[in-house]
Amino acid sequence: MDTRIELPLEQTGDSGADLWSGAPSEARGDRGSSPTVVALSGPLSVSTARPLVARLCALLRRDGAVVADVSGVTLTHSGAVHAFSEAAAQAGEWPDVRLAVAAPDVTLAALLVSSRVAERVPVHPDVPSALDHIDDRPELVRGWWRFDVDARAPGDARQHVRRVCGLWTVDEDAREAAEIVVTELVTNAVEHAGSRSVVEVERRAQSLRVTVRDFDLVPLPDVHLPPPTSPRGRGLAMVAAVAATWGVEAHRDGKTVWAELAV
Template sequence: MDTRIELPLENTGDGGTDAWSEGREASERAAGPPVVVALSGPLSVTNAHPLVERLTGLLREHGAVVADVSGVELAHSGAVHAFTEAASRAGEWPDVRLAVAAPDLTTAALLVSSRVAERIPVHPDVDTALSHLDERPELVRGWWRFGVDPRAPGDARVQVRRVCGHWAVDEDTREAAEIVVTELVTNAVEHAVSASVVEVERRAHLLRLTVRDFDLAPLPEAHLPAPTSPRGRGLAMVAAVATTWGVDTHRDGKTVWAEMTTV
């Protein structure tokens, strides 16, 4: 039997803890049934952040949560992104699984049109949501921060390999993704001398990987160096194994992205 928690949204900020710093890691999470969180009251911009913290903590502790929004009044349409924010903070699927039970057709339609339903499956009732919790959502995502550390490329490669295994990414695409993240994080460490944020996401037949750094210098061109050169092949390797790739510039750095097809 699942555990049911009643959570009036007016009280989500009362006595709450910071879900970034509390909650057990996935490896320490107690195995048990999913938690059903029955939300009630108005969901607004004001209480969206406390809701994110509460859901993040529950996901980290229990691993699987169904948010029952049948008693929710949407005071602001943008507040529905609290569900995707909580999932992002808590970890990656399938270590954490979140679904929404939304009997109201208007609420369900908003969750779809706002693209929340891509990451957080939306079902018409709690029983249906519980029965589909183990199914991979349309979009799964993981992200990590790395410092200016020679170990960062290897650490990033391990994380990408891990989630690709969880997400049933085919071996060729997984190997390509490992090459891409190794080269791009190496660029961040050695050339940009910058911390980096790595994000990887999988859709039906697409794996997208991005590496964000905080250096304003442009990327070197993607060309192969002389055969005797021990370095300088990074972006050429990315271009060789990715279906497409590019760079987006920001006021405080840049994001290099690469996409690969998967089955």
């Protein structure tokens, strides 16, 4: 039997209320367990969206699979619908965490689609349909990790990428290319930028996007192959060789290097 929790949105910010009656927070659901249905009610607004993210994120980490029933929700700010995709992104990687929305109201359902929330969190017309399809992979799945300035960071990043590519049925060529990209870019962050880094991997139907964000203000050097006798300096050239396309985005406090790979 599915667990059902009633959650008035006005209470999402009340840290003293135990709205998750049931298993302790250490108990993590698995793909064989029944999803939890959260029946939301009340106004979904800017003020209630942020605590809702925290509540959903905690529940996803505890139970693994959650269906948010929004049939009792009154939307007061269109941007608040991003609470669902933000919760799914913060909680972990699919399929370890699976969130779906049951939205009988066609206007709200259309907004979830047009705002692209439905790419990350599938939207269904009712709870039974959401439960039936809770294990379906969303159009967009994403994983992200932070790394300190540590010689082990490139290897750790590579292991994370290998793991999620296996979960997301990424073909071997794309997986190997993604491992090369993340290893070279995190190595650049550690050895050349001397910076911590944030790695993100995003899988869509036909592509895999790898990004590495560092916090070094020095721009990247031009891409070129070093002399054959040089043991270093091939990182960006290798990224350019395996990626379908790649680029750099500058920030006030660093930069992001991204690479798109065909899947």
